[in-house]
Amino acid sequence: MNTRTIILSIACIAGLASGPSALKAGAASVPPIEWMTLPFLFIGSAIALFLVLAFQVALKNDKAFSRGWKLFAVGTVYAVASGLSAVGTAVLNSATGPPMCTVLVIGSGMALALMALKAAFASRLLSEA
DSSP states (O other): OOHHHHHHHHHHHHHHHTHHHHHHHHHTOSSOOOGGGHHHHHHHHHHHHHHHHHHHHHTTOHHHHHHHHHHHHHHHHHHHHHHHHHHHHHHHTTOOSGGGGHHHHHHHHHHHHHHHHHHHSGGGOOOOO
C-alpha cells in the first residue's frame, strides 16, 4: 500500500466521520441555504479551483500545479465523503433540505475542476515518487 492510498483513505474516513457536523454547519448558515443556492456553490467551487491551478500552469510552474492538484484531490475526497455522510445523516433523521447537500455540492464542483484540469494539462502533472 503506497502513501497516496493511505492519505486518501484517511481523508475519506475523516470526511465520513465529519458528515454530521457538516450538516449542522450548513443548517446554521446565515443567510439560510436554499435550493437555488446549490448550483452557484457547484459552479463557484469548480471555477475557483480551476482558476487557482490553471494560473500555476500559465506561470509555467509545473511543480506548484502538480502539488496543488494532489493537495486539492485530498480535499475533494474529504469534501465528497463528508457530503455523502451529511446526506445520509439527514435522510436517516428525516431532515431533508438544501443544507444536507451543501458540502457534497462543493466537493462535486471541486471534483469536476480536478477532472477538467487533468484532461487539459495531463502532461504538466509531475509524477513525484
